[in-house]
Amino acid sequence: xxxxxxxxxxSVAIVVVMGLMCVHPWKKQNKIVETLCLLWPNTWLxxxxxxxxxxxxxxxxxxxxxxxQKATKNFSVKMGGGGFGSVFKGTLxxxxxxxxxxxxxxxxxxxxxxxxxxTLGTIQHVNLVRLHGFCSDxxxxxxxxxxxxxxxxxxxxxxxKESKVLDWKTRYQIALGTARGLAYLHEKCSDCIIHCxxxxxxxxxxxxxxxxxxxxxLAKLLGREFSRVLTTMRGTMGYLAPEWILGLAIxxxxxxxxxxxMLFELISGRRNTDRSEExxxxxxxxxxxxxxxxxxxxxxxxxxxxxxHVDVEEVWRICKVACWCIQDDENDRPSMGQVVQILEGIxxxxxxxxxxxxxxxxxx
Numbered sequence: 380x381x382x383x384x385x386x387x388x389x390s391v392a393i394v395v396v397m398g399l400m401c402v403h404p405w406k407k408q409n410k411i412v413e414t415l416c417l418l419w420p421n422t423w424l425x426x427x428x429x430x431x432x433x434x435x436x437x438x439x440x441x442x443x444x445x446x447x448q449k450a451t452k453n454f455s456v457k458m459g460g461g462g463f464g465s466v467f468k469g470t471l472x473x474x475x476x477x478x479x480x481x482x483x484x485x486x487x488x489x490x491x492x493x494x495x496x497x498t499l500g501t502i503q504h505v506n507l508v509r510l511h512g513f514c515s516d517x518x519x520x521x522x523x524x525x526x527x528x529x530x531x532x533x534x535x536x537x538x539x540k541e542s543k544v545l546d547w548k549t550r551y552q553i554a555l556g557t558a559r560g561l562a563y564l565h566e567k568c569s570d571c572i573i574h575c576x577x578x579x580x581x582x583x584x585x586x587x588x589x590x591x592x593x594x595x596x597l598a599k600l601l602g603r604e605f606s607r608v609l610t611t612m613r614g615t616m617g618y619l620a621p622e623w624i625l626g627l628a629i630x631x632x633x634x635x636x637x638x639x640x641m642l643f644e645l646i647s648g649r650r651n652t653d654r655s656e657e658x659x660x661x662x663x664x665x666x667x668x669x670x671x672x673x674x675x676x677x678x679x680x681x682x683x684x685x686x687x688h689v690d691v692e693e694v695w696r697i698c699k700v701a702c703w704c705i706q707d708d709e710n711d712r713p714s715m716g717q718v719v720q721i722l723e724g725i726x727x728x729x730x731x732x733x734x735x736x737x738x739x740x741x742x743x
Contacts, residue, residue, distance in 0.1 A: 439500045440512030440523070447514055447521055451479055458530075463491050463596060468526065476526040477511060481519075491596030492520040498595045502568055506560030508583055508593040527591060529584035532641075536579055536648050536682075544682075547689040549588050550645050554697055555722045556590040557582055561638060562715035564592070565631040571601040573629065576614045577637035579644055599629075606630065617651060621707055621736050632709035635718070639704025642697060643667055648682025668702045668733045671695075696721060702731040 448454065451469035458466045464482040471477060482492055492515070499510035514521040529535075532553060535545050545553070557577075564572040574581075575597040583591045597613040607628040614623065620636035622629050643651055643664050651663045667680050677694050678687050700721050706712050711731070713721070720726040 438503070439496070439510065442512050442514040442521070442523060444514050444516040444519055444521070447479060447523065450477065454479075454481065475511075478524045478526045480522040480524070482521065489520065492522065494598050495522055495595045498572060498598045498600070502563075502572075504560055504563045506556045506590055506592060507563070508591040524593070525585075525591075527583035527593075528586040529588055531580050532582040532584060532590070532645070533579035535584070536644055537650060544684045545588070547685055547693070551690075551693050551697065551722075553582065553584070553588065553590045554642060554645055555719065557592060557638065557641075558715055558718045558722060560590070560592040561634055562719050565634070565715050569603075571603065571631055573599045573601060573608075573631050574634050574637075575599055576618075577634050578615050578618050578641055582641070601631070620709070622709060630709060631715070632712050635704050635712045635715060636709075638715070638718070639701045639712075640664065642701035642704065646680055646682070646694075646697065646701065648684060662737065664701070664705055665733065665738055667698060668705075668731070671698050671702050672730045672733060674730075696724070696728075699728050699730055703728060705734055705737065706731060707734050707736045 447469065450471055451467045454465075454467045456468040458468050458478065460466060464480055467479045467481060469477045469479050482489075492513070495510065496513050499507070503509065508527070509525045511523040511525065513523065535543070561574065561577070564574060572595075574592065574595065576594060577592070581592065581594040583593045585591060599608060599610055599613075601608050607630045609628040612619070612623045612626075614633075614637065618637040618640045620629070620633040622633060640651060646667070647663055649663070669675075670677060670680060677698050678689070678691070680698065681687060681689065681694065700713070700718055704712055704718070713728075717726060721728055
């Protein structure tokens with residue numbers, strides 16, 4: 380009787396597993412197999428589980444190195460790179476296209492790996508890049524993200540020959556979407572998450588040009604019981620808030636400053652320190668601030684490729700927001716939640732004073 384019952388149960392289990400695998404995509408298959416392994420350990424199911432491509436941990440997938448190697452055709456399609464590693468394009472067995480970051484710096488790469496997994500593994504938002512999973516195989520650390528068809532904002536603003544020119548409507552939606560993503564990080568998560576490296580290269584664009592804040596390798600978590608945190612300087616020169624440079628403890632307002640600097644580049648289509656034209660000899664944020672506070676011609680600040688096909692009210696609004704975001708004193712800067720409300724037209728704001736510290740640096 381025991382043999383008969385065991386045979387029946389085993390047969391039913393095989394039929395159930397095979398049936399579930401036929402109707403569910405491979406991501407859900409992993410959860411099914413993992414659950415059955417817990418119910419019937421030390422069986423053929425355990426062997427099947429070990430031979431599968433991935434294991435699911437919460438919302439993240441732990442990939443095996445050799446499977447990511449296969450998905451990226453041995454890392455043959457390189458999309459870009461940075462200080463901590465390179466990014467490759469790949470395709471998973473279910474035809475999902477991915478972007479895979481292969482971290483190369485042993486020490487800094489390990490820190491970046493842990494920061495991204497711990498940060499993106501617990502949050503999801505339409506304006507944050509989604510982390511599919513990771514691979515940790517000894518010193519080999521890899522991160523797997525959604526593939527962004529339109530690359531980075533950086534490529535569209537500063538590499539004219541490689542990408543299409545972004546129209547004003549798209550630029551405004553990128554500014555608004557990025558602000559929403561940062562507001563979520565700062566105000567909606569259990570801990571305040573300070574990105575610490577907001578710049579055009581870290582804003583990715585999907586097929587519809589919806590912006591996704593990416594690259595959380597330098598992110599810093601700030602418990603709600605704390606108002607600020609003292610940490611080593613991180614980020615990119617040109618986007619760093621004064622408190623970083625002065626060695627002071629930071630708050631989420633450090634991201635607000637970087638966001639403001641990025642807005643100026645979104646408006647002008649050039650790097651803030653670009654000197655390729657006579658009018659750009661002066662530091663662009665200072666020049667733009669003076670135009671705004673004096674009520675000058677804001678259309679003169681625009682990317683010449685737009686040919687002034689813009690909403691003038693939105694141009695004024697975004698210019699004023701950018702100027703407030705780069706104020707010397709963090710208390711004078713708006714929160715990202717307030718930035719969202721201003722860009723949505725819910726709040727109004729007056730022109731800001733010209734940041735004295737920036738003005739002094741430029742004068743020197």
